[in-house]
Amino acid sequence: MDGVTDAAFRYITAKHGGPDVILTEFVNIQSALYSPQTLLQDFAYSEIERPVVAQIYGKTPELFYQVAHIVCELGFDGLDINMGCPAKKVAATGCGAALITFCARKRHTLPSRPFDNHT
Numbered sequence: 661m662d663g664v665t666d667a668a669f670r671y672i673t674a675k676h677g678g679p680d681v682i683l684t685e686f687v688n689i690q691s692a693l694y695s696p697q698t699l700l701q702d703f704a705y706s707e708i709e710r711p712v713v714a715q716i717y718g719k720t721p722e723l724f725y726q727v728a729h730i731v732c733e734l735g736f737d738g739l740d741i742n743m744g745c746p747a748k749k750v751a752a753t754g755c756g757a758a759l760i761t762f763c764a765r766k767r768h769t770l771p772s773r774p775f776d777n778h779t
């Protein structure tokens with residue numbers, strides 16, 4: 661959850677709550693690619709959080725693909741593409757809940773084959 665589940669929150673939750681799975685805040689795919697600070701800060705996690713899933717959002721299939729590789733390289737246990745956030749500032753840009761309405765785009769977003777380092 662944006663603005664809530666940062667690394668510190670997730671660490672405390674993992675230590676004292678022991679959830680079955682933990683997700684990061686959603687990270688914008690453009691920021692992940694072009695802002696090193698975002699990448700380091702928003703994708704930072706502790707081993708105690710495992711299984712830990714990176715949640716990302718955006719609307720451009722090629723950028724989803726590139727960020728998916730970064731997420732794999734960083735050792736996350738899973739990747740979640742946000743298609744549910746209805747917040748105006750997200751959905752109004754074609755991301756989040758709006759993404760699922762673009763069926764053709766969605767078809768291209770989801771990989772038809774496993775990523776290279778998972779084969």
Ligand SMILES: Cc1cc2nc3c(=O)[nH]c(=O)nc-3n(C[C@H](O)[C@H](O)[C@H](O)COP(=O)(O)O)c2cc1C
Pocket residue numbers: 661662663684685686715742744745746747749750
């Ligand atoms: C119904 C709902 C679903 C949301 N889903 C997510 C989510 O899946 N992941 C996430 O990181 N943030 C999620 N958010 C957080 C919103 O994106 C966040 O509250 C919003 O960007 C904050 O905007 P504001 O600071 O302008 O109020 C959700 C918010 C709402 C209201």
